[in-house]
Amino acid sequence: MAAPLRPRARRAGPLASFVLLPLLAFLAACGPSAVVPTVPPGATSSAVPPATATPAPTFPVTITDDEGTAVEIPAEPRHIVSLTPAATETLFALGVADRVVAKVEDIAAYPPEADDLPVVATFQGVDIEQIVALEADLVIAGGGNPSFTPISAIEQLRRVGIPVVVLYARSVDEALAGIELIGTAAGAADAAADVVESMRADFDELAAATAGLDRPTTFYELDATSKIYTVPAGSLYAEMLELAGADPITTDDSYEISLEELVAADPEVILLGDDADYTTVDDVAARPGWGDISAVKDGNVLAIPEYVLVTRPGPRLADGLRALILALHPEALD
Amino acid sequence: MSPGSSVLAARAGPTGRLGLARRPVALAIVGLLLLAVALVAGIGGGTVAIAPGDTLAILGRRLLGLDIAPTWAAAAETIVMDLRLPRVLTAMVVGGGLAVAGAAFQGLLRNPLADPYVLGTASGAAFGAAIAVLIPVRALILEFGLLHGFAFLGALSAVLVVYKLSRVGASSPMTSLLLTGYAVSSLLAAGLAMAMYLSGAGLRQIFAYLLGGFDASSWGRLAVAAPLIVLASLGILLRARSLNGMLLGEEAAAHLGVDVRRERAILLSLASLATAAAVAVSGLIGFVGLVAPHVVRLVVGPNARLVLPLAALLGASLMVGADLAARLLGDIPVGVITAVIGAPFFLALLRRTRSGYEL
Amino acid sequence: MIRLEGVTVLYRERAALHDIGLQIDAGERVAVIGPNGAGKSTLLRVVAGLLRPASGTVELAGVRLDRLDRLAVARRLAVVPQLPTLPFATSVEEVVALGRLPHEHPVRGMRPGDRAAVAAAIDRVGVGHLLGRDARELSLGERQLVLLAMAVAQDAPVLVLDEPTVHLDLRHQVEVMELVGDLNTRDGTTILAVLHDIGLAAHFFPRLVLLDRGRIVADGPPADVLTPERIRDVFGVDPGFVRLGA
Numbered sequence: 001m002a003a004p005l006r007p008r009a010r011r012a013g014p015l016a017s018f019v020l021l022p023l024l025a026f027l028a029a030c031g032p033s034a035v036v037p038t039v040p041p042g043a044t045s046s047a048v049p050p051a052t053a054t055p056a057p058t059f060p061v062t063i064t065d066d067e068g069t070a071v072e073i074p075a076e077p078r079h080i081v082s083l084t085p086a087a088t089e090t091l092f093a094l095g096v097a098d099r100v101v102a103k104v105e106d107i108a109a110y111p112p113e114a115d116d117l118p119v120v121a122t123f124q125g126v127d128i129e130q131i132v133a134l135e136a137d138l139v140i141a142g143g144g145n146p147s148f149t150p151i152s153a154i155e156q157l158r159r160v161g162i163p164v165v166v167l168y169a170r171s172v173d174e175a176l177a178g179i180e181l182i183g184t185a186a187g188a189a190d191a192a193a194d195v196v197e198s199m200r201a202d203f204d205e206l207a208a209a210t211a212g213l214d215r216p217t218t219f220y221e222l223d224a225t226s227k228i229y230t231v232p233a234g235s236l237y238a239e240m241l242e243l244a245g246a247d248p249i250t251t252d253d254s255y256e257i258s259l260e261e262l263v264a265a266d267p268e269v270i271l272l273g274d275d276a277d278y279t280t281v282d283d284v285a286a287r288p289g290w291g292d293i294s295a296v297k298d299g300n301v302l303a304i305p306e307y308v309l310v311t312r313p314g315p316r317l318a319d320g321l322r323a324l325i326l327a328l329h330p331e332a333l334d
Numbered sequence: 335m336s337p338g339s340s341v342l343a344a345r346a347g348p349t350g351r352l353g354l355a356r357r358p359v360a361l362a363i364v365g366l367l368l369l370a371v372a373l374v375a376g377i378g379g380g381t382v383a384i385a386p387g388d389t390l391a392i393l394g395r396r397l398l399g400l401d402i403a404p405t406w407a408a409a410a411e412t413i414v415m416d417l418r419l420p421r422v423l424t425a426m427v428v429g430g431g432l433a434v435a436g437a438a439f440q441g442l443l444r445n446p447l448a449d450p451y452v453l454g455t456a457s458g459a460a461f462g463a464a465i466a467v468l469i470p471v472r473a474l475i476l477e478f479g480l481l482h483g484f485a486f487l488g489a490l491s492a493v494l495v496v497y498k499l500s501r502v503g504a505s506s507p508m509t510s511l512l513l514t515g516y517a518v519s520s521l522l523a524a525g526l527a528m529a530m531y532l533s534g535a536g537l538r539q540i541f542a543y544l545l546g547g548f549d550a551s552s553w554g555r556l557a558v559a560a561p562l563i564v565l566a567s568l569g570i571l572l573r574a575r576s577l578n579g580m581l582l583g584e585e586a587a588a589h590l591g592v593d594v595r596r597e598r599a600i601l602l603s604l605a606s607l608a609t610a611a612a613v614a615v616s617g618l619i620g621f622v623g624l625v626a627p628h629v630v631r632l633v634v635g636p637n638a639r640l641v642l643p644l645a646a647l648l649g650a651s652l653m654v655g656a657d658l659a660a661r662l663l664g665d666i667p668v669g670v671i672t673a674v675i676g677a678p679f680f681l682a683l684l685r686r687t688r689s690g691y692e693l
Numbered sequence: 694m695i696r697l698e699g700v701t702v703l704y705r706e707r708a709a710l711h712d713i714g715l716q717i718d719a720g721e722r723v724a725v726i727g728p729n730g731a732g733k734s735t736l737l738r739v740v741a742g743l744l745r746p747a748s749g750t751v752e753l754a755g756v757r758l759d760r761l762d763r764l765a766v767a768r769r770l771a772v773v774p775q776l777p778t779l780p781f782a783t784s785v786e787e788v789v790a791l792g793r794l795p796h797e798h799p800v801r802g803m804r805p806g807d808r809a810a811v812a813a814a815i816d817r818v819g820v821g822h823l824l825g826r827d828a829r830e831l832s833l834g835e836r837q838l839v840l841l842a843m844a845v846a847q848d849a850p851v852l853v854l855d856e857p858t859v860h861l862d863l864r865h866q867v868e869v870m871e872l873v874g875d876l877n878t879r880d881g882t883t884i885l886a887v888l889h890d891i892g893l894a895a896h897f898f899p900r901l902v903l904l905d906r907g908r909i910v911a912d913g914p915p916a917d918v919l920t921p922e923r924i925r926d927v928f929g930v931d932p933g934f935v936r937l938g939a
Contacts, residue, residue: 133382152550444780591767591795
């Protein structure tokens with residue numbers, strides 16, 4: 001399967017509303033318990049404020065992560081563990097690499113300096129013992145629905161007293177806020193502020209470049225080896241595509257879209273965010289049923305060479321936007 | 335049979351088993367030693383290497399209050415006390431509970447192929463867990479998530495449904511139970527498949543649960559699950575006499591003074607409770623509940639007074655060992671280990687038998 | 694010892710037993726005979742307390758059966774079951790030891806007295822040569838003797854046998870009957886046996902109770918009960934087929 005690091009959301013659909021309300025009522029009656037309802041699917045980025053952080057650079061500090069959990073970090077962390085590839089990139093970009101002791105397995109490994117770090121988490125699971133043995137005092141984990149880092153691992157780590165900050169970006173703003181959060185947690189708030197400022201400048205510039213341009217209906221393909229996966233509405237990826245001057249075809253939180261829906265939407269452009277090892281531009285035209293799509297007929301199927309730039313909410317996100325614009329509106333970058 | 339061989343047979347002990355059968359105390363000691371070895375290995379082993387001396391010292395200091403100056407890293411102590419110890423103890427309790435429940439079901443249903451999941455507990459738990467995964471709410475009650483709560487309720491509900499439905503049948507109550515259990519399990523399996531199909535990527539979570547494991551063990555969870563499992567198992571142990579009575583069938587049991595309806599209900603409830611608590615805590619781990627009682631019976635015979643406690647010890651040791659193997663082999667699900675070891679073992683047991691599947 | 698008065702048992706709206714009146718005193722040896730469907734097994738189950746009659750009373754040793762719990766019944770009345778199947782390998786001693794269930798300590802199990810009773814029962818019935826063998830591998834006759842030993846170990850004043858000679862070869866049939874007679878004459882055990890072989894019943898039992906379609910049609914010594922007319926009426930066979938022993 002291509003790119004195992006892509007989070008796949010659950011289909012919330014009708015079942016959720018049928019069960020959710022009575023269940024919440026039941027749980028509310030169940031006395032002291034930490035009920036952490038997830039944000040209802042389909043919420044747009046503007047409805048959710050970015051996660052807050054106290055701006056003081058000194059420790060101890062209490063952070064509210066993207067799941068709403070208040071995480072207390074008593075002292076500047078000296079053994080940081082990154083459980084998402086985006087966090088790994090961010091930590092290195094913030095200049096705290098010397099305090100990072102372990103990382104998650106990364107197919108599209110970046111930066112090369114991180115190659116030597118021991119891997120304590122793979123798709124199979126998280127090695128809690130190793131993390132404890134490394135005397136971790138801060139763990140950056142990935143959230144979402146379902147959670148990128150297994151919830152049981154997050155709970156285990158918190159149970160043995162390790163602060164775990166869970167991040168999940170649903171928009172560009174949230175991605176930038178996440179970088180700031182990592183900075184505050186790691187004791188590099190100033191560096192984070194600088195990175196974010198420069199990224200915002202890039203975003204503003206790029207967004208301005210595409211502002212008045214024609215917006216083609218665009219299908220961003222995450223994977224199509226078995227089912228077809230594309231960007232959910234209200235996700236980080238959808239916003240990136242909009243900023244890049246596209247009118248993205250979106251789906252619900254399951255990331256799945258049927259071929260019928262795709263053909264009905266008839267995109268003018270198809271962007272291949274798949275792993276290039278599995279899917280090339282030529283493959284797409286050969287697919288049965290795809291031949292009628294305008295993008296295929298007009299030959300507007302474009303590959304995104306480094307897809308992680310687009311999907312990884314890390315310090316290179318602006319580069320991802322640039323890559324999208326290069327594919328969609330190359331003239332805007334001149 | 336010639337006179338000579340009958341004398342020999344009498345000398346060899348009951349049905350040619352080891353003379354140990356006459357000394358239950360010796361067997362209990364062997365069982366406890368086995369468990370102790372398993373516990374020590376389980377606490378000492380893991381992905382992080384900790385010197386055995388340090389492990390013992392940590393245990394001595396924290397559990398026995400011995401005054402030992404700490405020469406080890408604080409991380410080692412956290413790993414031993416907060417990660418490994420609760421995990422190993424959970425495995426022990428679950429293994430013992432499943433073995434006792436398995437022995438009880440085998441005795442009640444008079445079927446050597448019965449295991450703790452035979453009346454739908456596994457399917458009910460899996461279905462409950464799958465439903466929980468479909469619900470996008472995260473709740474935490476006493477350190478147990480929605481998934482565990484639903485699994486527990488699913489397991490118990492399934493048994494209740496099977497019990498109620500089986501009353502309608504015309505065949506003997508136990509046959510009726512078995513067949514209804516099979517039917518309800520199949521239905522729940524279909525429901526599970528549907529839920530898994532709808533789950534999209536929550537599938538990974540459901541699978542992790544189905545394959546079973548102890549990596550989410552904690553003192554908090556142990557404090558909730560252990561009393562349930564231990565008390566239910568003790569309840570079954572105390573009713574060993576009724577299980578013995580059932581050996582010749584329900585009618586003979588009544589003639590021997592067993593209140594069959596009451597004992598059947600009590601034993602079924604206790605065994606189901608222990609099983610439901612076990613699967614809620616550790617997912618579906620098979621074969622231990624099936625194989626442990628049989629191995630013990632090979633040595634001591636079918637007397638439930640001996641089989642139940644010894645099977646508990648063996649089941650606990652097996653589970654701790656399987657968990658250790660799972661950890662050391664790269665965090666494979668425990669259910670895979672027990673299946674890989676249990677299935678061939680069971681086949682070997684089958685081949686030893688002389689008549690049909692009677693073991 | 695055993696007293697039934699006006700006992701009626703309904704089965705699917707038919708009377709399986711109709712207004713049964715029966716009295717068996719301590720030390721008696723009684724056989725219940727009759728064609729299939731006459732109600733012999735039903736009668737046995739009523740006596741053993743497994744079936745509650747729709748009307749009438751059943752008394753065991755002067756106490757009403759419905760006032761006794763299963764354990765109390767088991768201490769007063771032992772039943773030799775028809776050959777049940779065993780799910781696990783079970784030794785002969787273990788089967789006989791089951792007879793002590795009503796007496797042993799509920800948690801701790803058999804006490805020395807119980808073990809002695811088991812050994813005594815094995816001796817009494819004469820299955821000592823089968824010790825150490827898996828009960829599932831015995832011949833039918835041997836298994837029946839073991840089950841008899843189990844009932845003897847139960848040490849109850851009343852012994853009920855449910856068709857003990859079915860499937861047995863002649864030698865074992867006689868062996869079982871002689872043993873049962875011995876238990877009655879030497880130990881004073883009250884015997885109630887359901888038999889399908891009227892020849893055997895007539896030879897070994899001083900009192901026969903003849904059941905037909907849920908009613909007792911005769912009760913007394915074999916010569917009085919098994920008259921040629923009765924044999925023709927109830928069993929529908931030529932009385933010449935039935936040889937009555939001395």
